[in-house]
Amino acid sequence: LASDSLVSRSLESAQQCLFNQDYGTAFVHYLLVLNLAPVLKDFASESFRFTLFKWADELDSLGRIQDLFDCYEQALELFPSDEVIINSMGEHLFRMGFRDEAAGHFHKALKLKPDYPEAKENFYRVANWLVERWHFLMLNDRRRNHKYQQAIQKAVEGGCNTVLDIGTGTGILGMCAKKAGAAEVYACELSKTMYELACEVVTANGMNGRIKILHMKSLEMEVPKDIPKRVSLVVTETVDAGLFGEGIIESLIHAWNHLLLPPQDPSRPPSQAGRVIPAGATVFGMAVQCLEIRRHHRLCVSEVGGLTTAAAGELHSPVSCSSEDDSTEPYTTERLSRLPGGYTPLTEPFNALDIDFNNVQELEGLCSREVSRVRLPVTGEGLLDALAVWFQLHLDQQSSLSTGPKEDTCWEQAIYPIQTPHNFPLRPGDELIVEISCRDAYLRLCSVAVARDGREFQLCSALACLGTEQSSGPRDYTMLECAEMALLNNQPYHDSFRRALAKLITNLKDARSIQGPSKGQGLEVMPLTDPPSGPMDPGPDPFYVLDVSEGFSVLSLMAASQGQVKAYSSVEKTQHQAVLRRLAMANGVPEEALEFWLNQVEDEQAVLQRPSREKLWSAIILDCVETCGLVRQKLMEKATLARCLLEDGGQIFPERIVLYGMLVESDTLLLESAVQGQEPTLGFNIAPFINQFTVPVHVFLDLSTLQCRHLSDSVELFILDLMNTNANYTNRDVMVNASGRVTAVPFWYQIHLNEEISVSTFNQDSHWKQAAVVLHQPLAVREGDWVRLAVTLQKSSISISATVYIYK
Numbered sequence: 089l090a091s092d093s094l095v096s097r098s099l100e101s102a103q104q105c106l107f108n109q110d111y112g113t114a115f116v117h118y119l120l121v122l123n124l125a126p127v128l129k130d131f132a133s134e135s136f137r138f139t140l141f142k143w144a145d146e147l148d149s150l151g152r153i154q155d156l157f158d159c160y161e162q163a164l165e166l167f168p169s170d171e172v173i174i175n176s177m178g179e180h181l182f183r184m185g186f187r188d189e190a191a192g193h194f195h196k197a198l199k200l201k202p203d204y205p206e207a208k209e210n211f212y213r214v215a216n217w218l219v220e221r222w223h224f225l226m227l228n229d230r231r232r233n234h235k236y237q238q239a240i241q242k243a244v245e246g247g248c249n250t251v252l253d254i255g256t257g258t259g260i261l262g263m264c265a266k267k268a269g270a271a272e273v274y275a276c277e278l279s280k281t282m283y284e285l286a287c288e289v290v291t292a293n294g295m296n297g298r299i300k301i302l303h304m305k306s307l308e309m310e311v312p313k314d315i316p317k318r319v320s321l322v323v324t325e326t327v328d329a330g331l332f333g334e335g336i337i338e339s340l341i342h343a344w345n346h347l348l349l350p351p352q353d354p355s356r357p358p359s360q361a362g363r364v365i366p367a368g369a370t371v372f373g374m375a376v377q378c379l380e381i382r383r384h385h386r387l388c389v390s391e392v393g394g395l396t397t398a399a400a401g402e403l404h405s406p407v408s409c410s411s412e413d414d415s416t417e418p419y420t421t422e423r424l425s426r427l428p429g430g431y432t433p434l435t436e437p438f439n440a441l442d443i444d445f446n447n448v449q450e451l452e453g454l455c456s457r458e459v460s461r462v463r464l465p466v467t468g469e470g471l472l473d474a475l476a477v478w479f480q481l482h483l484d485q486q487s488s489l490s491t492g493p494k495e496d497t498c499w500e501q502a503i504y505p506i507q508t509p510h511n512f513p514l515r516p517g518d519e520l521i522v523e524i525s526c527r528d529a530y531l532r533l534c535s536v537a538v539a540r541d542g543r544e545f546q547l548c549s550a551l552a553c554l555g556t557e558q559s560s561g562p563r564d565y566t567m568l569e570c571a572e573m574a575l576l577n578n579q580p581y582h583d584s585f586r587r588a589l590a591k592l593i594t595n596l597k598d599a600r601s602i603q604g605p606s607k608g609q610g611l612e613v614m615p616l617t618d619p620p621s622g623p624m625d626p627g628p629d630p631f632y633v634l635d636v637s638e639g640f641s642v643l644s645l646m647a648a649s650q651g652q653v654k655a656y657s658s659v660e661k662t663q664h665q666a667v668l669r670r671l672a673m674a675n676g677v678p679e680e681a682l683e684f685w686l687n688q689v690e691d692e693q694a695v696l697q698r699p700s701r702e703k704l705w706s707a708i709i710l711d712c713v714e715t716c717g718l719v720r721q722k723l724m725e726k727a728t729l730a731r732c733l734l735e736d737g738g739q740i741f742p743e744r745i746v747l748y749g750m751l752v753e754s755d756t757l758l759l760e761s762a763v764q765g766q767e768p769t770l771g772f773n774i775a776p777f778i779n780q781f782t783v784p785v786h787v788f789l790d791l792s793t794l795q796c797r798h799l800s801d802s803v804e805l806f807i808l809d810l811m812n813t814n815a816n817y818t819n820r821d822v823m824v825n826a827s828g829r830v831t832a833v834p835f836w837y838q839i840h841l842n843e844e845i846s847v848s849t850f851n852q853d854s855h856w857k858q859a860a861v862v863l864h865q866p867l868a869v870r871e872g873d874w875v876r877l878a879v880t881l882q883k884s885s886i887s888i889s890a891t892v893y894i895y896k
Contacts, residue, residue: 095125099132106135111143115159122166129166136163137172144180156180171197175207182210187217188280195780209885212783218281219781221760223257225498227778228759230768232489232498237264237770239365239483240323244268247358248321252276252347254306254339255326258774259286262299265323274315276302285777292773307342318349320358323365329421329491330502330531331369331443331479337451337529340364344448351446364445371441371479372492373533375520377470378431381422383577384570385474385505393582393646399674400667404507405570409534418532420570421500424476424493426793428852434472434514435464437492440524440533459525463539466518471511472547475522475533477502504533508547514538566663571715572640574855581847581855585741586646588841589633589707592739593650596631596706599737630654631706632699634685638711638720640664645672647707648681656685658695696729704735710810712745713837713849716787717859719745719808719881727810742839745808748850749835749888751875752860753828754796757786761862784862785886791834791850791858799826799869805835805879805888820877824892830867830875833888834860861888868892 102117118136122129140163147156160177167173178193191214197207226232240261244251249271253262256275266273277283283303290299302314311318322343326334344351348362382388385405390397408416424431440462444450478491478501491499506512514520519539525532538545568576575581633655635644644657645668659665665684672682685695699705708730714720730740758764762782763775800822824830836850836858849856867890869875878889 091124095121095128098124099128102139103135106139109142111139111146114139115143119162119166126166133167133170136166137170140173141176144176148180153184169200171200171204171207174200175204175210178207178210178214182214187214190214191218191281205882205885209882212785212885215781215783218279219285219778221786222498223778224763224782225760227258227260227763227774228768229498230770231496233260233768233770235483235487235489236261236323236325236365237268239487240264240321241268242484243321243363243365244270248363249359250317250319251321251323252306252315252319252343254322254324254343255334256286256301257282257325258778259289259299259301260769260772260774261323261325262286262301263290263293263295263772264770265321266295266299270321272319273299274302274319275299276304276306276309278303278305281781288777289772289774292777306339306347309347311347315347318347318362320349320360320362321365322348322362325366327369327479327481328502329500330419330477331371332526332529332531333419335529336445337454337526340445341448341451344451351448366481366483367446367485368442368444368482369479370439370482371443371477371531372437373440373475373477373522374437375434375464375466375472375514375535376424376431376474376476377434377468378424378427378473379429380427381431381503381505382471382473382511384574386507386509386573388511388577389579392576392579393586393642394649395642395645395671395675397576397671399670400566401670402509402565403568403573403576403667404509404565405505405573406567407503407505407570408507409504409532416567418530419477419502419504422476422503423500426790428790428792431476432468432470434466434468434470435520436467438462438464438522440477440522441526441531454526455529457526459523461536462522462524464520464522466514466516466520469515470513472506472514472520472535474506475504475535477504477531477533502531504535506535506547512538512547566667568640568664571855574715576640576642578853578855580851580853582642582646584841584845584847585643585709588741588845589643589647590650591842591845592707593631593647593653596735596737597652600628628652629703630681632656632703633707633709634658634696634699634705635709636685636695636711636726637709640667641709641711642668642671643709644668645675645677645682647709648672648677649675653681653706654699655682656699657682658685660684660686696726696733698733704738705730705733706735706738707741708733708738709741712742712808712810712839713856715856717789717836717849717857718785718787719837719886724808724810731811739842740810742841742846743809743811744840745810746838746840747805747807747835747879747886748802748838749805749833749877749879750798750802751800751822751824751830751869751890752794752796752798752832752834753866754794754831754860756795757832757860757862758866761786784864785859786832786862787859788857789834789860791836791860792852794834796832796834797826797828799824799828799830800875801825805877806881808881817880820879822875822877824869824871824873824875827870828868830863830869830890830892832860832862833877833890834858835886859886861886863888863890 098117098121102114105114118139144156163173174193175197178190182190194207194211198211251265251270251273253275256262256277262273262275277286286301290296326336328334352361352363387403406416407420409418481489491497493501521537523534523536535547631653633647633653635641636658644655647653648655712723762779803822805820806817838846838848840846850858869892873892876891880887
């Protein structure tokens with residue numbers, strides 16, 4: 089009876105604390121109630137969840153991370169199979185960078201409830217981090233797998249009977265060694281997800297206990313603590329598109345010094361000597377012209393949306409071999425064969441570097457090598473945009489793999505973009521001077537000068553020296569992300585926005601002239617902040633425009649340049665704000681006409697609020713589509729709130745988004761989405777395990793260069809109406825105009841700024857990529873069939889199911 093009384097009082101206290109928003113105390117009371125009276129779990133589960141989530145958010149904001157996770161552990165002791173609590177804990181883990189642990193929680197939530205949309209989207213998001221898409225391409229590359237298998241088999245049969253697989257991934261190379269007859273096989277893997285996957289794969293292939301897999305970096309391994317003795321063979325493929333980016337040099341130096349037997353020589357038998365597969369590599373490079381690379385890495389336009397860009401200073405991407413800035417990456421990666429618009433070689437391929445992985449002295453001396461200079465005869469005419477780099481991986485003396493742009497390979501190429509502020513034209517007869525170094529164990533290639541007519545010009549000032557432009561003295565350097573740079577270079581997009589903004593402001597001016605001077609909207613809703621301070625033009629009330637675009641955007645400045653507009657930008661970085669101020673000054677925009685919204689709002693989570701106590705927005709610009717090709721999360725919720733903050737006649741930009749798609753047959757998308765059976769993986773049973781991480785929506789696609797067959801015309805799939813907060817979901821019937829297998833539905837958007845003006849995310853100027861839903865099972869169709877597509881949008885995740893039927 090006493091316990092019943094305690095339970096009753098505690099339950100009442102929990103509910104009262106919940107009403108008073110004292111979530112911490114409410115949580116403690118609920119814990120007591122549910123531990124003493126488990127029979128109340130069903131009754132109190134919803135309130136308990138709500139209390140937990142509110143208290144967890146409070147703890148998160150206070151930085152009490154350990155307390156936050158303690159609360160979740162306590163909750164899961166009470167509700168061990170509650171998919172909502174498990175998913176929520178995964179979201180906190182993901183935000184804090186614990187991606188492996190988050191994936192485990194999302195996966196568990198989906199096993200408990202396979203159709204749980206929040207857990208499904210979360211799992212898809214984290215799966216891209218944990219098992220990158222190249223794993224599928226690589227495992228489907230039978231030629232690559234077979235060559236590795238042959239080299240390993242030859243080495244084992246030659247006497248290398250103890251093997252260490254560094255960065256084992258799915259365990260395929262270690263299993264090749266065991267199948268070849270190696271007496272002892274060890275493998276290490278740093279990623280928790282891939283380690284657990286490798287353990288499952290090895291067990292499924294009957295090698296459990298015959299291959300020892302360690303969850304650790306090879307750099308932390310010691311003999312005899314982790315392996316009993318030094319091994320005679322190390323196999324690895326810890327290489328990226330730039331060869332050294334995954335740390336192969338450091339790991340091989342450590343292996344030679346601590347884990348491998350001494351190198352082979354005639355005085356010792358193979359079983360007592362060490363060697364590495366791959367045995368070495370040769371790196372090649374080539375200068376190229378490529379508009380797609382250029383527009384992602386440097387400013388290509390002198391005017392955008394009616395604004396001159398000269399005052400912006402020097403803008404470039406965070407990809408640079410400059411020794412002055414350690415915050416940059418030396419290269420990015422691209423598949424040259426898939427770049428929209430293609431590329432033009434300006435030189436013949438050249439040998440940039442040779443490296444012997446079986447020579448520890450050469451490995452140790454790599455970073456201290458003197459910078460080498462090569463002079464490349466220019467063979468083609470065009471603008472110098474980048475150096476493209478690939479390599480030949482020598483598995484042994486007889487076998488090699490190439491990652492070249494003309495090869496049928498799963499590899500991308502490394503791209504070293506030119507970051508000079510001007511276009512630089514090369515012509516046959518020139519010589520391009522390139523410096524090659526390996527600082528920090530990264531391969532760095534830098535185009536430093538051009539030799540022409542007996543003179544040598546430094547690239548940073550070559551254009552000026554050649555008489556095409558005068559030097560303008562010291563320049564301001566500002567870094568933009570590659571997608572931000574491509575956006576700034578997208579002139580049709582900005583011109584469309586300029587025209588749509590101008591039309592709106594003209595309409596609002598006309599409306600005001602009919603109504604008389606504005607004295608505010610007369611609403612009593614209180615703002616979250618005080619009115620912004622600062623000098624205002626004493627003329628008519630300004631029109632307030634808010635741009636909440638992600639990252640760097642000049643749309644607010646374009647609005648401010650319309651006159652009688654007070655524009656607010658959500659640009660956050662100080663350097664980026666400085667660029668906008670310089671552009672405003674150079675384009676005659678008054679200082680008070682442009683302000684930075686995030687400098688004024690107290691809560692960055694509450695960006696959408698009134699401009700001042702008595703004012704509403706004339707226009708709110710929402711960022712609707714991510715560069716990767718997906719709709720931004722919570723777009724419709726933001727549109728609902730934004731609509732409440734508009735004055736009469738005001739507008740959300742864009743006012744609606746139309747999703748288009750088509751039916752295609754694409755083996756490429758299949759190979760990038762899942763391992764296609766056991767044949768490409770040498771008969772090993774790997775597919776069912778790694779395919780757990782298959783993500784149905786592929787992003788960052790270039791549909792214009794995707795290898796595919798179009799099986800239908802493009803069709804409208806659904807409409808998102810932001811001005812009415814309406815999503816028009818209906819089934820769409822699509823006519824098949826060519827027989828084949830529907831493997832995917834690529835999609836893109838037409839973004840309608842108003843009734844007359846729209847921009848597409850699928851054209852040559854677009855800074856957006858496209859995306860595609862890959863069907864779980866390909867759908868066989870014949871010309872004249874009809875396919876019914878059911879399309880839904882959950883948060884930012886688009887799902888499409890397809891069925892085929894024939895009209896009678």
